[in-house]
Amino acid sequence: MSEEMSFVDKMKNYFNEVVNKLEAIRTQLSKTIGENEEMLDAYEKLNKETEEGIDSYKTYGEEETPGLQEALASICDALHKENEERVEMVHEMKHQFIGPLKELLEEWKSKNTEIREHKKAQKKFEKIEKKLEKVKDKPEAKRKPNELKDKEAEYQKAKEQMDKEQNDVIDATLNFNKKKVETVDSALKNMLSIRIEFHKNCLAVLEQVQPKLDAVDPEAENDVVIDLPTEE
Template identity: 35%
Template sequence: MFKKFLDNVSNTLGIANNKISEIIKETNSYINAEENTSKEIKQTFIALKSYAESETPSLGKAISSLANTFEIIEKERLEKVSKLREEFIAPLDDLVITLKKLQTEQGEAEKAAKVQEKAEKKLNKIKNKAVEKVKPNELENAESKLKAAQEKSEKEENDVKVATEEFNKAKLETMQKVIKTMVDVESAYHQKVLDSITSVKEKAEAIDIEEESKIQ
């Protein structure tokens, strides 16, 4: 029964480790891409600001507004990158560390179970010997070793069960937290960009095409 429990724990932890590590890897790729895009955006708003200075008043205002939006996008994107690294990636990294510690405990429990199994076989072997072939204290020593092995195995079993439940709780709490973080961070970023874009649209619509197309 305990061996089946350990096998189930081992399989579950292995899958969790792989899946969470994959999430960390792919999210890091996304974050790095966002950071690299921010560097390109910076060059865009610099170019737009420069162009705005050379244009007619209303067009210049619209271009300048667009430049400001790109500046906001660059600033907010970098802030988003920082928050996701601190509040999304870091908690998942900690979760993987906890998971690996649990895997180590599970490995110790497996060793203890094997020692117990070995002690049981040895005791049974001695019991099956002819009485005259049993050495002095051989049976008592084997029984004593089995008892010690059983106690250790039971302790390891209990430790693994407690640690597994603690990990499951930590996993649920962590995943809930990082999911909410991702939603909040992305929502705040896109809202700030949207607010700025709305202003750009208003200035674009205010461009005085008829007046500013005239030769001065």
């Protein structure tokens, strides 16, 4: 019995270790999702503020010289396109990065139900085990007829049930862990790809502004603004 119990304890410890590790990962993953959702909310807020900044550029441009007016109009157009790219990035991040991670957390919740059922079977087994030990400690003369045999049969049945549920949960948990790795890896690759595409498109848009700024001749613009009076 002692060797058997030692193995039971080892399996129990292994099971708890696997579950605790995944639970710790779940906690951190949940926090990561929350922080990234806040970041995406900040991007959406930035879009609104950028539009306000664009309006101020437009208003300012109305008072400027023709060359600067054209440069400011080009900047406004670029910032507006950058905003559109950011909207698309946020949309893709929610669906291709945050979405899969949230689905993963929901699946882990369903595994928790299976884990709770196993723990119930584990507690039932431990209770029956203690009762069996009490019967064994009794002097044979004080035992009821077939009491030891009945308790051993009950113990064996409970152990088999616990072992089955434990093995099922361990298999399901390990399979989930494999899926977790694949899902997180895919989500991170999506996130990186989305960000690269966003910055690449923004760079292309902003580079179109440079020729407009390079074309501004400060001396010529200055002559337009400062129109000195002449002596009559």
